[in-house]
Amino acid sequence: xxxxxxxxxxxxxxxxxxxxxxxxxxxxxxxxxxxxxxxxxxxxxxxxxxxxxxxxxxxxxxxxxxxxxxxxxxxxxxxxxxxxxxxxxxxxxxxxxxxxxxxxxxxxxxxxxxxxxxxxxxxxxxxxxxxxxxxxxxxxxxxxxxxxxxxxxxxxxxxxxxxxxxxxxxxxxxxxxxxxxxxxxxxxxxxxxxxxxxxxxxxxxxxxxxxxxxxxxxxxxxxxxxxxxxxxxxxxxxxxxxxxxxxxxxxxxxxxxxxxxxxxxxxxxxxxxxxxxxxxxxxxxxxxxxxxxxxxxxxxxxxxxxxxxxxxxxxxxxxxxxxxxxxxxxxxxxxxxxxxxxxxxxxxxxxxxxxxxxxxxxxxxxxxxxxxxxxxxxxxxxxxxxxxxxxxxxxxxx
Amino acid sequence: xxxxxxxxxxxxxxxxxxxxxxxxxxxxxxxxxxxxxxxxxxxxxxxxxxxxxxxxxxxxxxxxxxxxxxxxxxxxxxxxxxxxxxxxxxxxxxxxxxxxxxxxxxxxxxxxxxxxxxxxxxxxxxxxxxxxxxxxxxxxxxxxxxxxxxxxxxxxxxxxxxxxxxxxxxxxxxxxxxxxxxxxxxxxxxxxxxxxxxxxxxxxxxxxxxxxxxxxxxxxxxxxxxxxxxxxxxxxxxxxxxxxxxxxxxxxxxxxxxxxxxxxxxxxxxxxxxxxxxxxxxxxxxxxxxxxxxxxxxxxxxxxxxxxxxxxxxxxxxxxxxxxxxxxxxxxxxxxxxxxxxxxxxxxxxxxxxxxxxxxxxxxxxxxxxxxxxxxxxxxxxxxxxxxxxxxxxxxxx
Numbered sequence: 006x007x008x009x010x011x012x013x014x015x016x017x018x019x020x021x022x023x024x025x026x027x028x029x030x031x032x033x034x035x036x037x038x039x040x041x042x043x044x045x046x047x048x049x050x051x052x053x054x055x056x057x058x059x060x061x062x063x064x065x066x067x068x069x070x071x072x073x074x075x076x077x078x079x080x081x082x083x084x085x086x087x088x089x090x091x092x093x094x095x096x097x098x099x100x101x102x103x104x105x106x107x108x109x110x111x112x113x114x115x116x117x118x119x120x121x122x123x124x125x126x127x128x129x130x131x132x133x134x135x136x137x138x139x140x141x142x143x144x145x146x147x148x149x150x151x152x153x154x155x156x157x158x159x160x161x162x163x164x165x166x167x168x169x170x171x172x173x174x175x176x177x178x179x180x181x182x183x184x185x186x187x188x189x190x191x192x193x194x195x196x197x198x199x200x201x202x203x204x205x206x207x208x209x210x211x212x213x214x215x216x217x218x219x220x221x222x223x224x225x226x227x228x229x230x231x232x233x234x235x236x237x238x239x240x241x242x243x244x245x246x247x248x249x250x251x252x253x254x255x256x257x258x259x260x261x262x263x264x265x266x267x268x269x270x271x272x273x274x275x276x277x278x279x280x281x282x283x284x285x286x287x288x289x290x291x292x293x294x295x296x297x298x299x300x301x302x303x304x305x306x307x308x309x310x311x312x313x314x315x316x317x318x319x320x321x322x323x324x325x326x327x328x329x330x331x332x333x334x335x336x337x338x339x340x341x342x343x344x345x346x347x348x349x350x351x352x353x354x355x356x357x358x359x360x361x362x363x364x365x366x367x368x369x370x371x372x373x374x375x376x377x378x379x380x381x382x383x384x385x386x387x388x389x390x391x392x393x394x395x396x397x398x399x400x401x402x403x
Numbered sequence: 404x405x406x407x408x409x410x411x412x413x414x415x416x417x418x419x420x421x422x423x424x425x426x427x428x429x430x431x432x433x434x435x436x437x438x439x440x441x442x443x444x445x446x447x448x449x450x451x452x453x454x455x456x457x458x459x460x461x462x463x464x465x466x467x468x469x470x471x472x473x474x475x476x477x478x479x480x481x482x483x484x485x486x487x488x489x490x491x492x493x494x495x496x497x498x499x500x501x502x503x504x505x506x507x508x509x510x511x512x513x514x515x516x517x518x519x520x521x522x523x524x525x526x527x528x529x530x531x532x533x534x535x536x537x538x539x540x541x542x543x544x545x546x547x548x549x550x551x552x553x554x555x556x557x558x559x560x561x562x563x564x565x566x567x568x569x570x571x572x573x574x575x576x577x578x579x580x581x582x583x584x585x586x587x588x589x590x591x592x593x594x595x596x597x598x599x600x601x602x603x604x605x606x607x608x609x610x611x612x613x614x615x616x617x618x619x620x621x622x623x624x625x626x627x628x629x630x631x632x633x634x635x636x637x638x639x640x641x642x643x644x645x646x647x648x649x650x651x652x653x654x655x656x657x658x659x660x661x662x663x664x665x666x667x668x669x670x671x672x673x674x675x676x677x678x679x680x681x682x683x684x685x686x687x688x689x690x691x692x693x694x695x696x697x698x699x700x701x702x703x704x705x706x707x708x709x710x711x712x713x714x715x716x717x718x719x720x721x722x723x724x725x726x727x728x729x730x731x732x733x734x735x736x737x738x739x740x741x742x743x744x745x746x747x748x749x750x751x752x753x754x755x756x757x758x759x760x761x762x763x764x765x766x767x768x769x770x771x772x773x774x775x776x777x778x779x780x781x782x783x784x785x786x787x788x789x790x791x792x793x794x795x796x797x798x799x800x801x
Contacts, residue, residue, distance in 0.1 A: 006632035008658040011571060011605065013519050016662040019669065043470050051464035058456045066449035070645035072441050106504060106649075110671040117540065121411050122520065138669045142515065173409060207409065234404035247468035249676040251504075260406040264414040271417065271536040273508040277675045278647040 015122070019141045027348065031357035037390035039377040040357040042183065042332065044244045045307075046381070048300040050287065054247065057286035061279065069279040075270045077104025077254070078281035084288045085240070085254050093215075094229040095238065100262050103269065106276045107251040108213055111239035112136045114255065114272065115174070115209050116143045118264040125172035127165055127206075129157050131335075131364030131374070133183045136176060136211065148172070149366035152182070156189025159196045166204040174207045175200075179227060181214040181331025184364045184376035188329055194227045201235045213241040213253075216297050218330035219305030234258030242284055244332070245297050250280040304332060304380060307387065311379040314388050318395030320402050325377075332380035335361075338373040342401055345371070351397055356390045413520070417539045425746065429755035435788035437775040438755040440581065440730065442642045443705075444779070446698040448685065452645065455684035459677065467677040473668045475502025475652070476679035482686045483638070483652050491613075492627040493636065498660050501667065504674045505649040506611055509637035510534045512653065512670065513572070513607050514541050516662040523570035525563055525604075527555050529733075529762030529772070531581045534574060534609065546570070547764035550580070554587025557594045564602040572605045573598075577625060579612040579729025582762045582774035586727055592625045599633045611639040611651075614695050616728035617703030632656030640682055642730070643695050648678040702730060702778060705785065709777040712786050716793030718800050723775075730778040733759075736771040740799055743770070749795055754788045 031038035061069050076082065082102055089095040089102075105111045112135075120126060122144035128137060130149030140147060148169065150161045157177060166172055175197065179189035189197075201208045210227045228238035234257075241253040257265060269275070287293065308328060315325060315336070325336040338344065344360040351358065361374030379387060429436035459467050474480065480500055487493040487500075503509045510533075518524060520542035526535060528547030538545060546567065548559045555575060564570055573595065577587035587595075599606045608625045626636035632655075639651040655663060667673070685691065706726060713723060713734070723734040736742065742758040749756065759772030777785060 006603075006656055006658060008656070011517055011603070012659065012662055013515065013517055013522075015519070016516050016666060019662075019665050021661050021665055046465040046469055049464065049468040051460060051468060054468065055457065055460035055464070058460060059453065062449060062453035062456060066447065066453070067444040068647075070447040070449060070452065070647045071444060072641075072646045106671045106675070109669070113670050117411065118414050119409055119411055121413070124411075135668070135672065138665070142666065142669045173411075205404075205409070243470075248470045249466075249468045251671060251673070251675045258404055258406070260404060261410065263419050264410055264417075267417050267419055267536070268414060268540065270533070271507070271540045272511050272670070273504045273649060274533065275649070277504075277649045277678055279678065280675055 015142050015144045018144070019138055027357055027359060030352050036352070036355050036357055037382065037386050038357040039379070039382070039390060040359050041378050041381060043381050044248060044332070045300065045303055047303060049247050050291065050296055053287055053291050054283055057283045057290070061282050061286060065282070069282050073275050073278040075266050075275045077276060078278060078285055081281050081285040084285060088288070089240070089256065093226050095226060095256060097256055098259055101259050102254055102256045103265060104276050104281055105253050105255050105269065106273060107243060108211060108239045108241045108253040109135050109139065110272070111253050111255040112139045112209065112211065114265050114268045115237050116140055116145065117268045118261055119173045119207060120145050123171065125169050127162065127172060127175040128366055129177055129182065130366060131184050131361060132176065133178060133211070134363050137366065140176070147366040152185055152187055154187065156187060156193040157197065159193060159200070162197065163200055166200060166206065172204070172206055174209050176209045176211065177227070178211045180212055180224065181217065181328055181333070183214070183331070184333050184359070185335040186326040186328030186331055186333045188224060191224050194224065195230065198227055198230055198235065202233055206235070208236045209239070210236050211239045213244050214331035216245050217301055217304055217332070219301045219308065221329040228256060234260060245293070245300065246284060246287070250283065251277065252280055252284050304330070307379040307382070308334070310384055311377065311387050311391065314391035318392045320395065320399040322402055323398060332378055334377045334379065336375050336377060338398060339402060340373055342373045343371045344373060344375045347397070347401065351394060354393050354397060356393045358394070413540050413542045416542070417536055425755055425757060428750050434750070434753050434755055435780065435784050436755040437777070437780070437788060438757050439776050439779060441779050442646060442730070443698070443701055445701060447645050448689065448694055451685055451689050452681055455681045455688070459680045459684060463680070467680050471673050471676040473664050473673045475674060476676060476683055479679050479683040482683060486686070487638070487654065491624050493624060493654060495654055496657055499657050500652055500654050501663060502674050502679055503651050503653050503667065504671060505641060506609060506637045506639045506651040507533050507537065508670070509651050509653040510537045510607065510609065512663050512666045513605070513635050514538055514543065515666045516659055517571045517605060518543050521569065523567050525560065525570060525573040526764055527575055527580065528764060529582050529759060530574065531576060531609070532761050535764065538574070545764040550583055550585055552585065554585060554591040555595065557591060557598070560595065561598055564598060564604065570602070570604055572607050574607045574609065575625070576609045578610055578622065579615065579726055579731070581612070581729070582731050582757065583733040584724040584726030584729055584731045586622060589622050592622065593628065596625055596628055596633065600631055604633070606634045607637070608634050609637045611642050612729035614643050615699055615702055615730070617699045617706065619727040626654060632658060643691070643698065644682060644685070648675070648681065650674065650678055650682055702728070705777040705780070706732070708782055709775065709785050709789065712789035716790045718793065718797040720800055721796060730776055732775045732777065734773050734775060736796060737800060738771055740771045741769045742773040745795070745799065749792060752791050752795060754791045756792070
């Protein structure tokens with residue numbers, strides 16, 4: 006069958022990502038990959054999850070295996086509300102939180118509820134490729150706003166909001182951003198919220214790495230300062246518990262509760278209830294904060310180690326971010342070096358990274374930046390890979 | 404915040420379903436509910452799932468808890484291909500099957516890949532409310548085609564396909580349909596496939612109940628007769644294993660593989676990998692067919708029992724289907740009795756069902772039909788509920 010005239014317009018515009026192809030290469034034996042975005046397996050509480058699974062399937066098998074409600078496991082919703090209020094000062098009403106199947110689904114449901122085809126979504130430039138693709142599948146018009154050292158450029162944001170009709174959302178990862186590692190300052194967060202209120206748009210605040218700070222001081226989430234309901238907040242279990250279980254949560258104003266829940270129903274009915282009960286059991290019986298603290302120490306070490314290797318092996322003229330948390334470093338080469346083209350050579354030398362272009366709203370531009378991930382590699386591989394990459398970069402910059 | 408001008412057009416049209424409100428009432432203590440669509444908890448292999456979970460979390464914890472690929476767990480995909488080929492004569496190439504988070508997501512991804520806003524989707528009238536809502540969230544134009552005793556009316560289908568441009572899909576549940584319980588005949592299946600080929604549209608064949616036959620002879624799936632790639636097939640673990648784990652699979656022509664996979668990535672990255680490994684372990688270590696056989700016997704008993712109670716307690720003038728499998732009976736009262744209105748009275752008498760209107764493409768029409776589910780109730784409750792309902796119906800038909 007010829008599907009040429011059958012494929013929807015929205016999907017004609019979205020291609021299998023370059024990153025995906027990189028992952029295929031990167032997963033070949035012998036390749037040192039800084040291309041991933043996975044948490045360290047050492048951070049998974051595997052034994053505790055096994056105990057939770059055992060207890061649940063012994064004592065509540067029917068609840069764990071039967072259909073459940075779209076909003077999520079009631080006990081888990083309570084625990085999340087309590088945790089968000091206590092730890093992040095995020096307050097909410099009874100029905101302003103639902104459990105979703107990973108952060109990506111949170112972004113999907115928010116977009117489904119708000120964004121018509123052709124409506125605008127403002128994104129940090131660079132931004133997380135997964136959500137850029139989500140917006141593209143709704144035929145949203147993407148407006149990239151450049152990232153400064155303290156977050157999204159607020160002048161460019163206001164100009165964009167002022168000059169364009171039908172912008173519905175500002176998508177931001179304010180803490181340890183993917184891919185840049187940048188943390189948005191308190192002043193910029195406040196200003197972004199003011200602008201969202203002024204121009205009546207929603208801020209989609211994606212915060213998967215927020216609890217993984219290993220230096221500096223916590224900055225309040227934008228949601229914690231939101232008194233008007235403009236912020237939709239996505240929190241996730243993926244980087245602090247397990248990504249394979251696909252558990253995240255969405256916090257929003259009750260004014261869009263119905264649309265979010267109906268969207269969830271029409272998309273996958275509800276999130277795997279067994280997984281929700283495992284997370285709930287864990288929160289009730291173990292110390293989540295102690296677990297996160299040990300992940301922080303691990304990532305602190307790996308980040309500092311990778312930065313020291315970059316210091317040692319990268320040629321002059323390359324600059325990079327110094328994250329206070331999260332799992333990514335963003336490096337920038339002199340203008341004119343296309344990191345997309347360079348990738349083939351790098352992979353030949355058995356080192357993989359993600360070229361900056363993957364994170365741009367316009368995937369046809371040339372970028373001289375690249376994203377490096379340090380969360381899963383042992384020290385010797387980090388050093389070996391950075392050394393190889395440094396030599397390759399040096400050879401291009403002579 | 405006032406969301407009035409922010410909600411997307413697609414979601415303005417979709418409301419929280421009436422069924423959902425019914426479920427809230429039906430879950431109150433003391434209510435006998437025939438409104439559900441849940442499999443019998445006795446059919447869940449809870450002990451085997453516990454054993455599988457223990458084994459996986461002991462021996463492969465990282466694989467079960469880390470990110471995985473969007474297409475699904477490779478071993479499970481192989482097992483499903485083998486099972487579909489052997490049991491259903493459905494043949495496919497390497498990449499023509501992916502694992503999804505429940506059948507609903509299968510319908511969502513197929514719609515995302517094919518249906519533009521305003522494009523047509525032909526549906527059986529009545530049809531499964533969940534997928535009708537999925538199509539609505541894409542602003543599809545729904546064309547209802549009436550159900551006869553042998554399936555969708557083929558004359559009306561051809562007329563619809565001939566007279567309307569931009570119809571992309573025909574949505575069918577050919578075996579033990581939800582809500583009618585009707586099984587589409589072989590002749591109608593063949594004709595539907597011919598028409599799909601002639602008019603270049605896709606058949607979305609949803610088959611969650613296909614293995615739950617308890618009388619009569621199996622009818623080949625439409626997908627098994629598909630030599631042109633026109634059929635997208637959805638199979639599910641929900642009714643034969645566990646719905647709470649949210650596992651289903653989509654089989655399709657490789658011509659839309661890329662779009663389905665990119666859609667999956669942009670929607671929820673991948674399906675819970677721990678759950679996929681549990682299903683895979685089960686298929687490798689236990690006898691799925693023996694498990695299904697015992698569910699068949701259970702449903703055969705409950706269906707026959709409910710039918711005999713209806714025979715005994717329902718007034719003359721009410722007619723109903725006699726399913727050969729699945730979990731639903733569809734009853735029709737004399738014209739003019741609005742089963743939606745009647746529901747409030749029924750619930751007051753502590754019996755819940757789903758009014759026919761919930762399954763219609765036009766939810767503003769009046770229907771005199773209702774859906775009864777027999778899969779989860781013990782015999783005495785079935786008799787008690789049908790007796791109460793029969794008396795109520797009789798009081799309206801005097």
